Amino acid sequence: xxxxxxxxxxxxxxxxxxxxxxxxxxxxxxxxxxxxxxxxxxxxxxxxxxxxxxxxxxxxxxxxxxxxxxxxxxxxxxxxxxxxxxxxxxxxxxxxxxxxxxxxxxxxxxxxxxxxxxxxxxxxxxxxxxxxxxxxxxxxxxxxxxxxxxxxxxxxxxxxxxxxxxxxxxxxxxxxxxxxxxxxxxxxxxxxxxxxxxxxxxxxxxxxxxxxxxxxxxxxxxxxxxxxxxxxxxxxxxxxxxxxxxxxxxxxxxxxxxxxxxxxxxxxxxxxxxxxxxxxxxxxxxxxxxxxxxxxxxxxxxxxxxxxxxxxxxxxxxxxxxxxxxxxxxx
Amino acid sequence: xxxxxxxxxxxxxxxxxxxxxxxxxxxxxxxxxxxxxxxxxxxxxxxxxxxxxxxxxxxxxxxxxxxxxxxxxxxxxxxxxxxxxxxxxxxxxxxxxxxxxxxxxxxxxxxxxxxxxxxxxxxxxxxxxxxxxxxxxxxxxxxxxxxxxxxxxxxxxxxxxxxxxxxxxxxxxxxxxxxxxxxxxxxxxxxxxxxxxxxxxxxxxxxxxxxxxxxxxxxxxxxxxxxxxxxxxxxxxxxxxxxxxxxxxxxxxxxxxxxxxxxxxxxxxxxxxxxxxxxxxxxxxxxxxxxxxxxxxxxxxxxxxxxxxxxxxxxxxxxxxxxxx
Numbered sequence: 001x002x003x004x005x006x007x008x009x010x011x012x013x014x015x016x017x018x019x020x021x022x023x024x025x026x027x028x029x030x031x032x033x034x035x036x037x038x039x040x041x042x043x044x045x046x047x048x049x050x051x052x053x054x055x056x057x058x059x060x061x062x063x064x065x066x067x068x069x070x071x072x073x074x075x076x077x078x079x080x081x082x083x084x085x086x087x088x089x090x091x092x093x094x095x096x097x098x099x100x101x102x103x104x105x106x107x108x109x110x111x112x113x114x115x116x117x118x119x120x121x122x123x124x125x126x127x128x129x130x131x132x133x134x135x136x137x138x139x140x141x142x143x144x145x146x147x148x149x150x151x152x153x154x155x156x157x158x159x160x161x162x163x164x165x166x167x168x169x170x171x172x173x174x175x176x177x178x179x180x181x182x183x184x185x186x187x188x189x190x191x192x193x194x195x196x197x198x199x200x201x202x203x204x205x206x207x208x209x210x211x212x213x214x215x216x217x218x219x220x221x222x223x224x225x226x227x228x229x230x231x232x233x234x235x236x237x238x239x240x241x242x243x244x245x246x247x248x249x250x251x252x253x254x255x256x257x258x259x260x261x262x263x264x265x266x267x268x269x270x271x272x273x274x275x276x277x278x279x280x281x282x283x284x285x286x287x288x289x290x291x292x293x294x295x296x297x298x299x300x301x302x303x304x305x306x307x308x309x310x311x312x313x314x315x316x317x318x319x320x321x322x323x324x325x326x327x328x329x330x331x
Numbered sequence: 332x333x334x335x336x337x338x339x340x341x342x343x344x345x346x347x348x349x350x351x352x353x354x355x356x357x358x359x360x361x362x363x364x365x366x367x368x369x370x371x372x373x374x375x376x377x378x379x380x381x382x383x384x385x386x387x388x389x390x391x392x393x394x395x396x397x398x399x400x401x402x403x404x405x406x407x408x409x410x411x412x413x414x415x416x417x418x419x420x421x422x423x424x425x426x427x428x429x430x431x432x433x434x435x436x437x438x439x440x441x442x443x444x445x446x447x448x449x450x451x452x453x454x455x456x457x458x459x460x461x462x463x464x465x466x467x468x469x470x471x472x473x474x475x476x477x478x479x480x481x482x483x484x485x486x487x488x489x490x491x492x493x494x495x496x497x498x499x500x501x502x503x504x505x506x507x508x509x510x511x512x513x514x515x516x517x518x519x520x521x522x523x524x525x526x527x528x529x530x531x532x533x534x535x536x537x538x539x540x541x542x543x544x545x546x547x548x549x550x551x552x553x554x555x556x557x558x559x560x561x562x563x564x565x566x567x568x569x570x571x572x573x574x575x576x577x578x579x580x581x582x583x584x585x586x587x588x589x590x591x592x593x594x595x596x597x598x599x600x601x602x603x604x605x606x607x608x609x610x611x612x613x614x615x616x617x618x619x620x621x622x623x624x625x626x627x628x629x630x631x632x633x634x635x636x637x638x639x640x641x642x643x644x645x646x647x648x649x650x651x652x653x654x655x656x
Binding site for chain 2: 064096097098100101105107108109114115117119122123124125126127128129130131132133134136137141143155156159160162163166167316319320321322323324325327328329330331
């Protein structure tokens with residue numbers, strides 16, 4: 001029955017663990033909203049975990065992630081612990097940014113998470129800049145920039161793709177196509193069937209489409225794109241087909257989506273699919289359940305640690321507008 | 332000592348810093364082989380090559396996004412937005428991304444970058460190529476705003492802006508590009524947030540910025556001929572704002588006139604007036620007077636543009652009328 005090596009299986013179990021962790025984190029984040037521990041808004045990645053897990057596994061620690069406001073999964077997948085992310089959502093001092101950024105702006109420079117951006121499309125040119133910096137300094141770093149299907153109709157997408165192609169920048173653009181641009185079906189407002197991949201040829205790039213719910217497929221396509229970037233062969237544009245199980249944000253129950261469509265995609269849930277594959281490839285059910293339980297414990301502990309974090313005080317309010325740590329604008 | 336134009340000073344200031352620091356890179360439209368549309372970057376491409384002086388497509392979001400991404404990963408980029416009016420098409424990157432990201436990330440990121448741009452009117456370019464946008468930038472927390480008025484200050488403030496670890500909007504007054512002055516040889520380095528007192532007189536303090544500085548000086552000369560002696564302060568940067576110099580010079584004369592090229596509403600002079608009213612009210616012997624462009628888009632025709640922008644005559648007449656009322 002098993003056709004893969006032990007090493008491969010251990011690696012795949014890590015991909016499984018990562019997806020399970022992202023799922024359980026997001027489920028807990030949702031519960032914390034309902035309990036009013038998390039204020040404001042938040043955008044969950046439930047259903048889209050395979051993309052974050054597959055790409056993070058293909059990246060070196062020195063590579064950079066640029067994420068969107070739907071960025072919890074991409075942040076955690078790079079190795080950021082759950083506690084500071086929960087705490088950031090709750091506005092606590094032990095948050096990733098001490099509560100000053102919130103759910104939509106998760107950043108951990110030490111993990112290569114160079115920001116989560118809440119203005120659609122804005123971070124594509126910024127990822128180009130990081131890639132330019134790597135190219136200029138002669139490092140082998142690659143910038144990986146994730147965005148939704150709603151980003152492909154905004155100007156910054158096209159400006160960034162063109163610049164990346166012209167300058168042959170080591171950047172990988174990843175469109176997480178979950179079919180819905182907030183509350184509107186993307187196909188109703190987009191001129192082409194594959195919103196990202198069909199645009200690739202305009203920038204001299206190959207149109208790459210991957211099953212975004214298959215972590216192995218994502219890892220494979222990510223590995224190829226990263227290698228191309230490191231070899232100085234320029235950018236890639238990848239469209240990963242996926243689906244968010246919930247609404248756009250906390251405020252959205254997602255009722256505009258037909259039941260059949262939701263059911264069809266729930267049947268393609270990346271985690272049960274991968275679970276079945278791993279069993280087929282030789283993993284034991286006990287091991288997979290153990291992973292789920294480990295993650296559940298981690299979520300529990302992180303939730304408590306985050307809840308116990310101090311509420312930020314006035315000393316943080318006026319801090320770090322400027323590089324000198326202060327906010328003074330006059331003498 | 333050599334006579335230098337304002338536009339030559341820009342290239343000299345940038346070159347001075349690019350020679351001393353390999354992490355300084357420069358990008359923008361037509362800045363390389365073409366030497367800049369205002370010829371402000373002549374010679375940089377030849378000296379530093381296309382790797383460090385990079386021509387870009389007409390894509391302002393890409394230019395500023397690239398500058399931001401480069402700055403957060405260790406470079407010190409200088410980006411050019413050709414006309415300050417074009418900030419409107421990339422303002423998101425400036426305001427939402429560059430200005431806020433250090434604060435939002437609790438200080439994880441630093442953005443040592445300079446955005447240069449041709450600012451202001453006087454060249455008969457019409458409403459979309461003549462705006463004074465210093466107030467747009469001034470009201471955004473996280474941006475420093477520098478507006479030099481002469482060639483020597485261009486070099487020193489450019490160097491200070493490049494060495495500064497925060498984002499600096501460096502506005503070059505298009506009307507001043509061909510102005511000349513004697514500039515010392517060798518390295519020039521200045522300080523952000525220090526105003527210059529260019530002239531002292533006991534009757535009134537005129538605070539001006541950019542293109543309005545030489546006009547305020549000329550108005551002060553004309554007023555002196557009629558017996559009115561004015562202090563003229565060149566503000567030089569809006570953020571950081573040298574309020575100490577302004578407050579001291581207002582205390583010395585008892586009168587404040589701001590000379591602003593921007594349209595009336597929410598000009599920097601309004602903030603200055605508020606500070607002086609709060610902190611130096613009892614030093615004042617009369618009302619604070621703002622001399623500005625009316626609250627209109629700038630017209631193209633020379634006759635109309637000259638009517639709109641504060642002129643030497645209007646500055647002198649306003650001061651004279653106010654002091655004698």
